Amino acid sequence: MSIFVSAIGFGIASGAVIALASLGFTLQFGLSNTLNIGYGGFITLAAFTGYGLIQLGLGPWPTMAAVAVITGLLSVLYYQFFIRRLILRSVGLGPIAIATAAALIFIDYAIVAVAGTDVKSYGLTSGRTFHLWDFVLSSTQVAIIVLALALMLAFQLLLRLTQLGRALRATAVNKTLARSCGIRAERVTSLAWLISGLLCGTAGVALAMTTQAFDFNLGSTFLILIIAAAVVGGIGEPYGAVAGGFLIGITTELSAAYWSPAYSDVVAFLLLIVILLIRPTGILGGQARRRHVAT
């Protein structure tokens, strides 16, 4: 029981970071119908920007906030000057995905050109360790979990209670219809990329804090988990991405605890296959969209 509970705790900690990143990723897909592989590059860029700011003496949490804003703004520019132009030229979903993969490589190697290939570390101690029943979590992990949950709650409230949230949901369901209802769909989409960039920046710094050490492959390495979480939850579904993130985090830790840590990712992706075979749209795929339409 002890191993089980502690593995769940560790899974929640790592799942929180994946969920944050996955939420941003799925938001981009939901609003722009874009499988943005370049998202991994932004994760890495966020981690390295955080490294630079910490080297300059900024504290970890102000750094996270600053990086979130910077990544959010870069995300909007990326959408406006790259993704949107591809969409306007009627480039298909597949070619856009390939183009964003090229962007990922470009971003990664731009980082190498500036920061080199060395492994970097923020050098932050994990802080005090909390023992609650059989959960063992560091203060950093607790802070990241709380932050992730707070951001997810804020996002939920944004979607549910604000005009922007309604516009976001309407645009996600049917952009043409949203426009005909007077919603400035392009502006809403740009705002969605800003929000996804904020989440991406936060996740990038949180990931660097969690792994303690990282290089320019950070985003590429975790992109597959981020996409998997989005797909498991139902691609384009914010709540699904969060559920998928936690599910993958917990599954990998449980498989590491009970089977082999060498194959923890294998178990997570086996779960993905099983879920898609049972529910092709993912755990929450379709449901939320129907709910949005009804609202």
Place this chain on the structure above:
Amino acid sequence: METASRATHRLRIKRTPYATVALIAAAGLVLAACGSSSTPGSSSHSTVDIADIAPLTGSLAQLGLFTEGPCEGAVNVVNSAGGVLGHKLACSPVDDLGDPADAVANVSKALATNSSIAGAVGITSNTAATEVPILNTAKITMVSQNGLSLYTKTSDQYFWRMTPPDLLGGAGMGLAAASYKSVAAIFQNDVGDTGNQPGVVAALHSKGVALTTNVTIAGDQASYESTVSQIIHTHPQALIISADQQTTDTLLSEYSSLNNGSVPPVVVPTDILSPGLFTSMKKLLGTTYLTTKLDLVGTYVNESTPEFKTYYNAVRATPAGAHEAEQIVATQAIGTIYDGIMVMALAMEAAHSTKPSVYNSYMTKVTMSRPGAVEVHSFAQGVHELKAGHQIYYVGVTGPVVFNKYHNSTGEFASFAFTPSGAVRTITVFPPAEVAAAAP
């Protein structure tokens, strides 16, 4: 290469599929070579190129950066002594990206387009399985830095290695932890690190050390906390971790976090050494831990010899080594690149030919200690003795070179520790016989 960063002996590759690809590429190479009959250094003032085959770009580029200094340093030393048979030596970088498939294309292209290549160094564990067949078919003498056990008994005539196989590397790590009663061993699931596993297990068993955990993990994960938590519950006195730097950093910081800030002594391979390693780990674990509880195990090089000083100065004088000379020479097995070029150059002199098919058989003749042969410690000294009509045997930076019938020379092992400045000092030297006895 057994050293320097994660690249060195990761990715042990099943030989069959890559060997097939390599043979196809090699066949193409042979056909291409039919159109060219030139011999390296055939014109009176042409250069003789040594291909430095390593990942120069991509995720493993740190490793390539480490090979450039010793390669350039070695050719500069040879050239300052008049070159080889009147020809200047030059390093010709070949970027294999650390990827077996890219290696096939890039090495084949380099050989097809550069007829001056007369030798090769680098050829690390990631890519050796595809590069060695190509080079051997093209009859290019190579001094490989790979650690694959696959090449412990090879019939490839142009293959030479002065780097010990992973089995012995693992045994060396086990010996470094022999003073503890219980040890937990963690290996990343790639070819090089799992290659260390049998040696570690056998050495600990032979020394009566209890192995509390023997686990293989995936590299570069967000968290290993479940695994670390289970290891902590076994209360090991020490850890052996064979993984890349990022994975090692994550493991140790999580160990500290879950164990109230306490991390037992740890043994890691010198493979992990890379520029910036000390700085990065110091942030996580502190200088005291790094200088007192972290053992690095790898090939031993005696740093007090005159040839080591020559090597160090040669590396430092190169653009690639100007800022990293300390780290490069601290990565002991990198010295085999320097020594490999010296041995090839002396073999060319002894054979009176820069053609690999001629000088290849002289690789043993210029390194084998025998009655009447003069011990030489530099290229210049070797050439002088050869011109005087003497037989020679070269003893270099990495010590005596004793090639067996499989063209392997394993050398000595040692454990090392960081100094507070980040340099590496030798702690214990393990004689080859002791390591061999502890290996499976």
